[in-house]
Amino acid sequence: RRRFVATAGGVLLAAPFLRPGMAHAAEYSYKYANNFPVGHPMNTQMEAAAKRISEETDGRFELKIFPNNQLGSDTDTLNQVRSGAVEFFTLSGLILSSLVPVASINGMGFAFKDIDQVWQAMDGELGAYVREQIRANRLEVMDRIFNNGFRQITTSSRPIEGPDDLAGLKIRVPVSPLWTSMFQALGCAPVSINWNEVYTSLQTGVVDAQENPLSTIDVGKLYEVQTYCSMTNHMWDGFWMLANPRAWRALPDDLQEIVARNINQAALDQREDLTRLNATLQTELEKDGLIFNKPDTAAIRDKLREAGFYNEWRSTYGDEAWALLEQVSGSLA
Ligand code: X2X
Numbered sequence: 540r541r542r543f544v545a546t547a548g549g550v551l552l553a554a555p556f557l558r559p560g561m562a563h564a565a566e567y568s569y570k571y572a573n574n575f576p577v578g579h580p581m582n583t584q585m586e587a588a589a590k591r592i593s594e595e596t597d598g599r600f601e602l603k604i605f606p607n608n609q610l611g612s613d614t615d616t617l618n619q620v621r622s623g624a625v626e627f628f629t630l631s632g633l634i635l636s637s638l639v640p641v642a643s644i645n646g647m648g649f650a651f652k653d654i655d656q657v658w659q660a661m662d663g664e665l666g667a668y669v670r671e672q673i674r675a676n677r678l679e680v681m682d683r684i685f686n687n688g689f690r691q692i693t694t695s696s697r698p699i700e701g702p703d704d705l706a707g708l709k710i711r712v713p714v715s716p717l718w719t720s721m722f723q724a725l726g727c728a729p730v731s732i733n734w735n736e737v738y739t740s741l742q743t744g745v746v747d748a749q750e751n752p753l754s755t756i757d758v759g760k761l762y763e764v765q766t767y768c769s770m771t772n773h774m775w776d777g778f779w780m781l782a783n784p785r786a787w788r789a790l791p792d793d794l795q796e797i798v799a800r801n802i803n804q805a806a807l808d809q810r811e812d813l814t815r816l817n818a819t820l821q822t823e824l825e826k827d828g829l830i831f832n833k834p835d836t837a838a839i840r841d842k843l844r845e846a847g848f849y850n851e852w853r854s855t856y857g858d859e860a861w862a863l864l865e866q867v868s869g870s871l872a
Contacts, residue, residue, distance in 0.1 A: 563598070567789070568601045569601070569602055570605055570610075570626050571604050571629075572619070572620075572625045572627070572628045572629075573628070574607065574734050575755075576606055577607070580754075580813050581629060581778070581809055584812065585805050587805065587808070588602070600794050600797070602627070612733035613634050613733050613735075614634070614733055617630055617634070617635065621638075621677070622783075626782060626787075627782050627802075628780075630779060631713060631715070631778055633646045633718060634713055634714055637714070638678075639676045641668070641672050645661060646717050646774045647774065647868075648721050649836065649840045649871075650871060651868060654689075656867055661777065663867070665860070665866075668863055669860075670682065678783075679782035681780040681802050682803055683802075683806035684806065685806045686778075686806075686813040686814060687775075687777050688755070688775065688776070688817045689773075690773055692748060692750045692769045693749055693750070693766075693768045694747055694748040694765060694766065694767045694769075695744075695766050695767075696767075698832045699832075699834050700834050701838045701839065702725065702835075705842075706726045707728060708727040708748050709727075709728050710728070710730070710748040711737055711740055711746040714731040720851070721848065724843050724847075724848040727748075738760065741761065742764045748765075750771070753816070754813055754820060756768065756820075757820050757823065757824060762824055765829065766830060768824065768829045768832075769834045780802055849872035853872060
């Protein structure tokens, strides 16, 4: 596809980055799993990082990339990174919240007004707080969160103009209490489904709607099975780079430094790529047949407030985490 140009990098993935005169196997060969196809910025930037790491470590460390949920659904792969079957995995903070409840806080409805606010929070005290909780739950995590983006609602049935159109909508949400709670508060009938089953669920009519950033709608070819796209920008989500703690501690300090620095750099580069895609994809997706509209987001947000959504989640996360969020977002409830 035109936007996600599949580069030769994808083909090279399975082979270690051998250099002339360097025929020995890597001392450390680690797997990195993610849920997007080759060609998505998550993969192109991690391919670039894997190459830099191989060069900087003279081939001592090899990162093998497994895109597109090849090793299992997001929920399955979370178990694998905990057990050590996979060493690295990028997972949505919201899905991670099944293990680390506060990790969904960045997805609070209509919290961030733009992407700069997101980085202020996630590279600042809120992100540090979440990472501390992740580590307390026996997972290692890199400092920089990757970008998934602000989310929009697509449907096969009708455009979402305001809260009334959400009533009874059968919408797929990722497997996460915050997502279910938010769409219940909006009067929908949310169904939890892992990403690797979303296309089929929409195609067969198990659900009529879903919500994702434009880049994900595009990479998942959801325009083939959806008709309307309503620009709700209702929440922001990102991917934490998780690592199995035993595998991480097994690396000598110098390798840890090289690996962490290059993965964090990949996150910064991927953020830029994604922001650019989400800002420019509407025209492309219109050509693919999606019909766009701008809904009354203030009314949708009011509905969440009236349903007591913010107060409920404030007590779930606790005052400390909530204060760190509101420090950036301003008062939510
Ligand atoms: O499952 C989704 O919708 C996705 C791809 O956006 C996430 O990984 C949260």
